Amino acid sequence: RPDLCVAIDFGTTYTRVAWLNPNQKGTPSQVVCDWPGGTGAGDAGNERKVPSVLAKTVSANGTRKWGFLCDSSTGETEKWRYLKMFLEPQLFENSRKEGITWAPQSMSDVHGLVRDYLHEVYKHIRGSIFKSNGGESDLLWDDMSIEFIFSVPTTWRGQGILNDFQRIIHSAGFGVPENHEVILGLTEAEAAAVSSMRRVGISIPFNDGDVFLSVDAGGGTTDLAFVKVSSTDPPVIEQLQDVRGTGIGSMMIDLSFQHLVKQRLERCPDM
Numbered sequence: 001r002p003d004l005c006v007a008i009d010f011g012t013t014y015t016r017v018a019w020l021n022p023n024q025k026g027t028p029s030q031v032v033c034d035w036p037g038g039t040g041a042g043d044a045g046n047e048r049k050v051p052s053v054l055a056k057t058v059s060a061n062g063t064r065k066w067g068f069l070c071d072s073s074t075g076e077t078e079k080w081r082y083l084k085m086f087l088e089p090q091l092f093e094n095s096r097k098e099g100i101t102w103a104p105q106s107m108s109d110v111h112g113l114v115r116d117y118l119h120e121v122y123k124h125i126r127g128s129i130f131k132s133n134g135g136e137s138d139l140l141w142d143d144m145s146i147e148f149i150f151s152v153p154t155t156w157r158g159q160g161i162l163n164d165f166q167r168i169i170h171s172a173g174f175g176v177p178e179n180h181e182v183i184l185g186l187t188e189a190e191a192a193a194v195s196s197m198r199r200v201g202i203s204i205p206f207n208d209g210d211v212f213l214s215v216d217a218g219g220g221t222t223d224l225a226f227v228k229v230s231s232t233d234p235p236v237i238e239q240l241q242d243v244r245g246t247g248i249g250s251m252m253i254d255l256s257f258q259h260l261v262k263q264r265l266e267r268c269p270d271m
Contacts, residue, residue, distance in 0.1 A: 002181075003144040006129065008121070008174075009151050009191070010114075012084045013219030013250070014049040015067075015121060019129050032128055037068030054080040054117045066120040077102075082219075083117060086110045087165065088156065111168055118172035126173075142177040150182065154189040154223045189223035190239075192216035197235055206232055211240065222248050 001022045007029075009016040020029040031048050038047035047068065055065035056078050070079050086092045086103060087110060095103040104110045130141045150169060156162065162184060169175065175182035186194065193214035197206060206212075206229045216223040230236040 002147045004129065004133065004146045005149060006125065006146060007149045007151070007185075009188070010084060010118065010121075011049075011052055011219055012082055012221075013052055015052050016049045017121070017125050019125075019133075021133060030132065032125055034128055035067055036124060037071065050121070052081070052084060052117065054083065054113055054120075056080055064116070066117055080104070080113050080117075083110065083114050084153075087114060088153075088161065111164065115168050115172045118169060118174070122173040143179065145179045146177075146181070148174045148180065148182045149185040151186055151188050151191045152184050153221060154187045155221050187223070188216060188218070188221070189214065189225040192223060193225035193227045193237060194235075197229065197237055208232055217250065219250050 003021065003023065004019055005022055006017065006019045017032040018029045019032070021027060033047055035047045035050040038050065050067040051070065053067060053070045055070050055074055058064045065074060081102065083104075086095065086107075089107065092103065092107055092110060104113060126141055148169075150165075152162065152165065156165075166182060166184060169182050174180070185191070193212075196212065196214045208229060208231060210229040212227065212229075214223075214225040214227065216225075225239070226241045227237045228240055230238050
């Protein structure tokens with residue numbers, strides 16, 4: 001067994017990280033909450049997710065703001081948002097054809113920006129998790145056996161985009177030490193179904209043979225999973241249909257509404 005299992009959900013609008021020491025039986029997983037710039041940052045942190053945002057400007061010392069550090073003092077035109085969405089080649093090409101001004105200039109730029117953001121995430125959780133796990137020096141972090149498990153969008157098809165994502169993850173620092181490993185785990189639809197069974201099942205108990213539809217309406221996509229409960233102890237589910245995802249999320253709804261309002265205001269310039 002590894003010393004630590006770290007799960008990362010790199011989302012279009014927010015990113016979440018949770019970790020578990022599998023060798024400590026009965027110990028629940030812990031969510032990283034002490035994100036820099038968040039409410040009660042540090043030991044008193046209570047932010048369960050961090051914005052997937054990166055500042056466009058790099059400071060003189062080579063660093064740049066990210067996550068909560070890109071607060072209201074950083075203008076919207078000075079931030080990179082929705083980077084995960086552009087990892088999908090077709091979406092990126094469509095954005096360029098449609099003249100979306102906030103899209104990066106090239107796919108190489110997209111990869112570099114995602115790498116830079118994930119590198120900031122890695123640097124933070126390296127210290128945060130190691131400290132929470134009782135560590136005393138960064139050297140031991142590299143010596144530990146750690147599995148980094150990333151969920152992947154249900155809409156990603158083909159091995160090419162998965163290979164690209166794995167290279168980006170590695171270049172961001174994940175899986176570099178010899179005893180560290182990166183795993184592309186469940187799709188986001190599958191992960192949502194598992195979470196539904198574990199969390200919703202507390203208030204609405206599931207029985208063996210129950211069937212349910214999990215709908216994960218996220219920032220960039222909406223993912224569906226139609227599954228059957230094979231066992232409640234231990235919890236096991238099986239797919240009844242292929243998991244599906246569509247590129248419709250809250251971000252797209254917001255942008256479409258913004259576009260609609262802009263169109264209507266342009267028709268009535270004297271308002």
